[in-house]
Amino acid sequence: MRADRHHRQDTREDEVMETYPQALLDAEQLATLTDLERALREPRAALLRGRKEQSRRVRGGAELQTRPETAALRADDTWQVRRPPADLTHRRVELATAATAEQAKGALASGADVWVADLEDMLVPTSRRLIAAQEVILEVAGTRTGDPDPGVPTLMVRPRGLHLDEAHLEVDGQPAGASLVDTVTFLARCGRLLLDRGTGPYLYLPKVESAAEAQWWDEALTAAEEALDLPAGCTRVSVLVETVQAAYELDEIVHALRERVTGLAAGRWDYIFSHLRTYGDRPDHVLPDRDAFTMNTRFLRTYTDLIVRTCHRRGVQAIGGPIALAASGPFDDSAAMTHARVHRDKAREAKQGFDGAWVLHPALVPVARQPFAERDRRRDGGEEVGPTPAAPDVDDAPDGQALRDVSAIPGASTLTGVRTAMRSSLTYLTGWLAGEGTVTIAGHVEDFGTVELARMQLWQWLSHGTRLAEGPTMSTLLLDRMLEDEVALLRRRGAREDLLEHAVRLLRDSVVADEPPAFLSQRAYDVLLGLGEAEDEQQETAGAA
Template identity: 40%
Template sequence: MSAAPHLVVADVRLAAGAAAAPELLDERALAFLAGLHQRFEPRRQALLAARRERQAFFDAGGLPDFRAETRAIREDDWRVAPLPAALRDRRVEITGPVDPKMVINALNSGASCYMADFEDSTAPTWDALLTGQRALREAIAGTLAFDADNGKAYRMKPEGERAVLIVRPRGWHLDEKHLLVDGERISASLFDAGLFCLGNAAALAAKDRGPYLYLPKLQSMEEAALWDEVLAHIEQVLDLPEGCIKVTVLVETLPAVFEMDEILHALRGRVAGLNCGRWDYIFSYIKTFRTHRDRVLPERGQVTMTQPFLKAYSELLVRTCHRRGAHAMGGMAAQIPISGDPEANEAALARVRADKEREAAAGHDGTWVAHPALVPIAKAIFDAAMPGANQHGVAREDVVADRDALIAPSRGTITRTGFEGNVEVCVRYLAAWLDGSGCVPIHWLMEDAATAEIARSQLWQWLHVTDRGGEPLCLDDGTVIDDCLFQQTLLNLPSRLAAQGPIPGAGRVAEATAMLEALTRSDVLEEFLTISAYERLS
């Protein structure tokens, strides 16, 4: 195996208070990660600066569009590299955090693949990150086991019966504060992906299992190209076959939908598909158009995949992927089973079925679920609609999704229930996140950072955006959406939460409420709530 990177590291160390983990972060691992930082951090920072410049253009009234200088990439005939056998059939993928119990349950769930998530469903405490890396190493080695406090034992099925593992590192916008290189925080993306590949790539490559990654929050082809260079470098340093690290890209930002061809092209030697990361995509739509009164979305419950801008996005993704020989993966079903209420449970499952039937009919090659109980439901729908391994033969040449269709305003209203629900979801999720939980069941939906971001950014926009005459937005009953309504909702929240019984992170509710109040009252919409909240994590 090749030595660690050739760059000379002046100083690489754990931050004060970060527990040592010599079995994960030995001298070789620290040198490897430091080499990634020194080689790629300047490019990452330049790309993040480009994001800020692009957002300033949108804030000034500009609109996203397809890039004129990359027209040839969109119009030329080319295809991505052939897919490995393990990724040809991905009809149902389950997602979730990386704690040992979840890793075992997800691998045993009967899903085609398991996306082990270091991003939106993991609160990145140092302990959680290290526990997740250990759990994945043990799972790949076949030794992972978990014994719960109630005496229940969790064990993995034989390797041939497990889901294919795909790991999602954190996005380019996030830092890892616990590891410093030359006094700077390392990129969270490089830390998560680098440490996972260092510890597992050889074992996975020997099994023809990658390693495989999901890449989140990309906004441009240049960001995709940086990932390609990082992964090619990792392959070279670790003596891996060229192109063995395969990736699927989440199209979960509005700028990225205008560069899907370009992103596939930048990663064409290793990309396996694109995924409709719809919750983050809705959040990105809100954030991109945060100053645009004419593109304010209705309350979250009304922003379904039948809204014109979401329908155009998902169908264009199918057409783009299939033209290039890549998978077009559908989005998340966030519902979880409702115990004790058969009628409500059946209504929730009916919504899941309708959503998955829509995806299968549109030509998607697979879909996401958040709970093992939804795996057989989604699988039955895709089995019926997709007898082969995928639907690459569904070209969707009927789809015409131009710029205006992709940014079309949405129909709908803002109700008092919707406004109050956004406040509750934000506070409850933030409280649980600060307490160390990255995904939280709230009203029988599995909420993660993406869904909380929708609620948080909507509250900010509803309170800060006015029409051309300076008039504020109103609820559907005529109530003005202003600070008085927001404050009254916050004051009523404790009694509302008390009526629901114990909730995750109950001890952090006051802190979460104060954070939401500050974020919502700020003159500028914070890019990501997890950036400021991260400073409060251990």
């Protein structure tokens, strides 16, 4: 019934005959996707069960650690990854935006080296928007060439993560995995086209937590290439290192993908969210307001140093993470301050040894490029710039104590921080349910990754009864009073009442839960589907009347 209702909704609104991905794939391609889903479903489910089991162990007091059985692999300096293709050898600035026609236009004119067309945190996964996103990707793919051109970004696609489902495609009565649906749809439509134009299908893999998950991706891509008659190994990938668990298996992740991987990127906000999701119930891991985090705090500096070191050893490009600041007009004071902060952040990454960095707005591309260009100029002049690679330890294991050390983070938990987390979450969730994948709030670019962090901070402060800097103790009573204020404010600003009610329920339920949901995006997706069904029922009732 649900599939039929969504079918009618998309047909009415978009004048297409089928939903995502059926509207984009022919019968043979759809059969291929179905066969791959059947073959890869249980291995994916086992990986997700493994995540839950590991989470329970850590909550029970266990610590994350490297695997003794892979010590020899980590210590072995002789292996490196396959060389990157020509159009992925110069990645000073990568621009990540939602895969929409408007964002694609801005990205292609931005001067970035790579455009990351996002289907995950920045895009609301309705059938209509996913169809439109894949159409935009196909159009951009048709303009690509394999010749490195500083003025033309190389296309990369970020599919949704392993934990997400695609409700519009059921296989044997169960929803298909969203990551596989996004990836196979992209490869089926664009893989051969990109190869014929001298480039290739390139992916950014999100939220990878282990070498086993990296191996799943490699096997999935190998199977998809064979089924779609694409050359073996033509799909090249970069990995977003945005989970605490991945930091303990970086060498193993790279090794599992050694014939495909071209880059590791530091997903800073998702990484902090992962830290809270992993250690949030420990009293000594209560974190202050989000604005207190700097990349020079010990646990974040250790994590990014580990990425750089691993990349340098294995022949992989190290890509710095985005700073969630929005660029305003070209001449006002706020824009100048934003540009200065972005420049400082990217100068730090260039000095640390990153090869390039992400930005989230086209206007920030030249700002982010300048520190890397200056470093390259100095290197060309014979200067020693950047860190000197250190000799590996016996097994080159990451420093677990340093990766967990949040003791020296400056700042405090404040009423302002609570209010900011509430306001940004409610504003974003209300907009997300209406179809907005990114929202600029108080000069910050918010997507689902930053909202996941905000709601986890609220949960942590409430769970531990944190005493805020102004004096009050975080409690359910204080939470509800502040929620009332924020809801009243959003109503005055014209928020749609039904969506606001859903946003409040999503946020509050995740904050007051004894055990918070691993990903709020999963619950929000269920609400999104329900909204589509409710609209269909209203239309049916109106038609019958």
